Amino acid sequence: MRKITIIGAGQAGLHLGIGLLAKGFDVTLVSNRSAADIAAGKVMSSQSMYDMAIGYERELGLTLWDEHCPPIEGVHMRAGTRDGATMVDWRSRMRANGQSVDQRIKMPAWMDLFQRKGGRLVVEEAGIAEIEGYAERSDLVLVATGKGELGRLFERDAERSVFDHPMRTISLTYVHGMKPREDFSALNISINPGIGEYVNFPALTHTGPCDIINLECIEGGPMDRWSEVSTPAEHLALATELIHEFFPWEAPRCAQLRLTDDNGILVGRVTPTVRKPVGTLPSGRRVLGMADVLVLNDPITGQGSNNAAKCVKVYLDAILEHGARTFDADWMSETFERYWDYAQWVTRFTNTHLLPPPPQVLKVFAACGENPRLAARVANAFDDPKGLAPWYYDPVEADRFIESFAVATA
Structure with missing residues (x-):
C-alpha cells in the first residue's frame, strides 16, 4: 500500500486525503490545529463554491450540508458611484x-470523516525538519x-505572477439580519471604480x-480604514458605514445587520502569486505543492475553494494513473501543469478584476443588462472561468461574442 502524507488540513488537503483513502492509499494528514481549535476559532475564508467544484465533493460524499445550506442561485452585478448612480446592472x-459552508463547520466534520475512513491525523506544527521525516x-x-517556512519551499514564478504586492485590503463579515432579495439568492457583486468592491x-x-x-x-483609498478597528463591534460598524457610503444601492438590505459571532470577522491582505510546484528539502527530497500554495488569488471573484477542489481532482487522477512508479520531480511538474491548464484562467479572471475594468469588459457587462442569455453565460463563468476566454480579454472577440447573442435572439 503506497503511503502519502499531506501537510495541511484545509479544503484541498482534506478533500484529497479522503479521496486517496477511498482508492486504497495509506494517508497521513498533518494539521497545525485540532478540529476543536478550528471550530472555536475565527472564520478563515468566504468559501463560495459552484457546481463543478461541489460536484467533485459530491463524488466522495463530502457535501454533508446540502439540506441546511442556503443556495446561491444566481449572480447580480452592479457598478456605480457613491451618489447612487449605476453604470452597470444585470x-x-x-x-x-452554489453554496458556502463556514470552514469552522466543514473542516472539523471532514477531519472526523477522514479518521473514520482510516486516515491518520497528526496535529502538530510541521516545519522543514518534520517534513523531512x-x-x-x-x-x-x-x-x-x-504558512511560515513552508511557503518558502516553493519559488515564486515571476513569469506567471502579475503582482508583487497586495491589491486590496480585504474584510470579511459574517452577519445575520440581512434583508432577503426579492427575486433569487445571489452572489452580489458591486463595483465602485477606483474605490473598491462589495461582494455578498x-x-x-x-x-x-x-x-x-x-x-x-x-x-490607500477611502475604504481602506481597517486599521481603525479593534473590536468586533467596531468591525461591523465600519463595514456598515462603508456599504452605506460607497454602495448605497445595497444599504437597504444592510439596515439590521448583526454579527453571527465575535469570531465571524477577518481582515487581511493577499499578494496574488503563482509559485513553482516542486519544493526541494535540505536532504534533496522533493515535495509537491497544491492549490493556493501554488496559485494564490485575491478572493474578489470567490474562486479559492473552487480552485482547491479542482486541483484535488487533477492531482487525484494523476496519482491513480501513475500506478507504482516513483513520484519524481518530472511527474510533479507535469501534474501541476495539468492543473495550471485550468487555473491560469481563474488567475487571469481574478487579476482582471483587480485592475480598472478594460473597455471590452464594461461593454460585455452593459450588454448583459440587455440580453438575458448573455447575462446567463457570464453568470455561469463563475463556475468555470475558462469559458471567459477569449472574449473577456480581447475587444474584437468581445464584439463578436456580443453579436453572436444578438443574432441568436433575432
Whole structure:
C-alpha cells in the first residue's frame, strides 16, 4: 500500500486525503490545529463554491450540508458611484446552485470523516525538519499549506505572477439580519471604480443560515480604514458605514445587520502569486505543492475553494494513473501543469478584476443588462472561468461574442 502524507488540513488537503483513502492509499494528514481549535476559532475564508467544484465533493460524499445550506442561485452585478448612480446592472440565475459552508463547520466534520475512513491525523506544527521525516517514510508528500517556512519551499514564478504586492485590503463579515432579495439568492457583486468592491452571498455558519460580506478595499483609498478597528463591534460598524457610503444601492438590505459571532470577522491582505510546484528539502527530497500554495488569488471573484477542489481532482487522477512508479520531480511538474491548464484562467479572471475594468469588459457587462442569455453565460463563468476566454480579454472577440447573442435572439 503506497503511503502519502499531506501537510495541511484545509479544503484541498482534506478533500484529497479522503479521496486517496477511498482508492486504497495509506494517508497521513498533518494539521497545525485540532478540529476543536478550528471550530472555536475565527472564520478563515468566504468559501463560495459552484457546481463543478461541489460536484467533485459530491463524488466522495463530502457535501454533508446540502439540506441546511442556503443556495446561491444566481449572480447580480452592479457598478456605480457613491451618489447612487449605476453604470452597470444585470442579474441572472446560474444553471446550478452554489453554496458556502463556514470552514469552522466543514473542516472539523471532514477531519472526523477522514479518521473514520482510516486516515491518520497528526496535529502538530510541521516545519522543514518534520517534513523531512515524512518524506523519508512516504512515497509522496504534498504541501497544502503555505504558512511560515513552508511557503518558502516553493519559488515564486515571476513569469506567471502579475503582482508583487497586495491589491486590496480585504474584510470579511459574517452577519445575520440581512434583508432577503426579492427575486433569487445571489452572489452580489458591486463595483465602485477606483474605490473598491462589495461582494455578498448567503452561507451556513455555526448559528445557522447567514450572509457573508466581503469588502475589497483598494489600498490607500477611502475604504481602506481597517486599521481603525479593534473590536468586533467596531468591525461591523465600519463595514456598515462603508456599504452605506460607497454602495448605497445595497444599504437597504444592510439596515439590521448583526454579527453571527465575535469570531465571524477577518481582515487581511493577499499578494496574488503563482509559485513553482516542486519544493526541494535540505536532504534533496522533493515535495509537491497544491492549490493556493501554488496559485494564490485575491478572493474578489470567490474562486479559492473552487480552485482547491479542482486541483484535488487533477492531482487525484494523476496519482491513480501513475500506478507504482516513483513520484519524481518530472511527474510533479507535469501534474501541476495539468492543473495550471485550468487555473491560469481563474488567475487571469481574478487579476482582471483587480485592475480598472478594460473597455471590452464594461461593454460585455452593459450588454448583459440587455440580453438575458448573455447575462446567463457570464453568470455561469463563475463556475468555470475558462469559458471567459477569449472574449473577456480581447475587444474584437468581445464584439463578436456580443453579436453572436444578438443574432441568436433575432
